[in-house]
Each structure stands twice: as structure tokens, then as C-alpha cells.
Amino acid sequence: MSLAETAALLADRTRAAFCLALFDGRAWTAGELARHAGVSASTASEQLSRLIAGGLLVEERQGRHRYVRLSGPAAAQLIENLAAFSPDAAAPATLRESTRRGAEARARTCYDHLAGQLGVRVAAAALARGLVTEEAGLALTDPGRRWFAELGVDLSAPRGSRPLLRTCLDWTERRHHLAGAAGAALCTSALDRRWVERIGSGRALTVTPAGRTAFRDALGLDLTVD
Structure with missing residues (x-):
């Protein structure tokens, strides 16, 4: 095609x-x-x-x-990239639509990884704590691999041509969040551990009380205020 x-x-x-x-x-x-x-x-x-x-x-x-x-991830990346280059959407027409957009802006899934304000803050914290590095292209550091291992996340599983880690431009924050196999594994772990839960049937997530504690302990994030 x-x-x-x-x-x-x-x-x-x-x-x-x-x-x-x-x-x-x-x-x-x-x-x-x-x-x-x-x-x-x-x-x-x-x-x-x-x-x-x-x-x-x-x-x-x-x-x-x-x-x-x-x-797959390639299709998701294509669509997310196009969304990031799109002009801002018109103002929501209803209170329900406004509520949905606000929830998605705070925390949502971007295909299979964390996005929105939560995803961007996780990415920034991972970089500040030396879990990832940008010195020669985005990559996990040895402390970062140990951090994932402590979460019980196995990053050695075959992933085909998918990169272990890449940035993804967040279309609401206009900053990067973490994607790739490691970003997907983190999102899966957060859902499995109930650090975050889905809101209804859409992409929006809410951080649970247990998640606020976990993100604070794991990455030093203060999520007590949205």
C-alpha cells in the first residue's frame, strides 16, 4: 500500500x-x-x-x-505521531466530554504505555534518577534494568523488531513519555499491581491510593494533587 x-x-x-x-x-x-x-x-x-x-x-x-x-506498535506509533501534529481540538461541547478530556490529559494509555501528565512525569523522573539516559540515544541504564527487575518485570523476552525503549511525543503535554517494550512493561505492571485503573471503557486512567504511594516510593513522584 x-x-x-x-x-x-x-x-x-x-x-x-x-x-x-x-x-x-x-x-x-x-x-x-x-x-x-x-x-x-x-x-x-x-x-x-x-x-x-x-x-x-x-x-x-x-x-x-x-x-x-x-x-501493533508500528500502527499505534503512526497514529500517535499524526495526533501529535494535529491542531488542538475544538472546545468540548458537553460537560461529559470536558470531563473525559480532563481525565485523559491527567493519565491515559497511549496504546500500551502510560501517557498524559502521568506518563510525562514518569519519563522525567526516570531520566532524573538515571534509570534512562539520552547520552547516545534513549536507553536503559544498568540501574534502570535493576529497577525494572525489582518490579518483577522481565525485559529479556523476545520483542521482535520493537525497540526496548523509545520516546513518544505526548499529544496533550507536547513532551515525551516512554514507549517501546520497557514502556509497555511498565504500564502492564502498573495495571496489574493496581497502581492505576481504567476509567470506564476509554483510555483514561486514575491513579489509585496504592499507586500514589508506589509512584512516590519508586520514582519520587508526588501525585497527591492532580
Whole structure:
């Protein structure tokens, strides 16, 4: 598929809305995405088929249900980069929309890693504490590898062509958060340990009381005030 054809896939508002919804890293049904984007089931099915054919989404079927998810980190990075270069969205039209945006700005998932104010602060703390270094490109230091090991995170698992660590430009903060296999492992650990919990069915996260203590002890972050 050519560059123009790939760009055209994301030039449609409905298809773009589907991709952004799937940025929570989970699989959604076609019906859920149709309701999210406010389109008919037939329109959702047609647009999802185009995204699957274009390689941005993959499909899984369980019985009569059709689930779709982003095809992988490369697709997620492409969409996040485009979102970061987009102009700021218009002011929210409803209180509910304003609340959702505020929650996502504070803490959310960016595909499979931490983003928003939380993600940016985690990245800054990791750099300040010498867990990562930018001296010759972003990389984990030996203290950083030990830090992950103390969290019980195994970074030796095969990850294909995915980098161990990379920066990702946060589209709300306009600063970088941590992505790559290490960033994904940290997000998974935070969810598993209930340092953060999902708010509803979207990307927004809330830091739990246990998480406030854990982030303070692990990275010196004061999250007592959002």
C-alpha cells in the first residue's frame, strides 16, 4: 500500500475515531465502535474492513462477535505521531466530554504505555534518577534494568523488531513519555499491581491510593494533587 493510500485511510473522521478509540490497546467489537463514533453498524463494518485491508487493524472472531484491535506498535506509533501534529481540538461541547478530556490529559494509555501528565512525569523522573539516559540515544541504564527487575518485570523476552525503549511525543503535554517494550512493561505492571485503573471503557486512567504511594516510593513522584 502506498503512502497516499495509507494517509487516505486516516483522512476519514469515522476511521480516525475508530483508531483513536482502539488506542487503549484493547479489542473492541464493531458494535462498540459504531456506538462510539455515532455511525450505523453497516457503516462501521465497511470502514473497519478498509482499515483491516490497509494493515492498520487486525480482526479476531469469537463466535458471532467480530473484534478488532490495532495491528501493533508500528500502527499505534503512526497514529500517535499524526495526533501529535494535529491542531488542538475544538472546545468540548458537553460537560461529559470536558470531563473525559480532563481525565485523559491527567493519565491515559497511549496504546500500551502510560501517557498524559502521568506518563510525562514518569519519563522525567526516570531520566532524573538515571534509570534512562539520552547520552547516545534513549536507553536503559544498568540501574534502570535493576529497577525494572525489582518490579518483577522481565525485559529479556523476545520483542521482535520493537525497540526496548523509545520516546513518544505526548499529544496533550507536547513532551515525551516512554514507549517501546520497557514502556509497555511498565504500564502492564502498573495495571496489574493496581497502581492505576481504567476509567470506564476509554483510555483514561486514575491513579489509585496504592499507586500514589508506589509512584512516590519508586520514582519520587508526588501525585497527591492532580
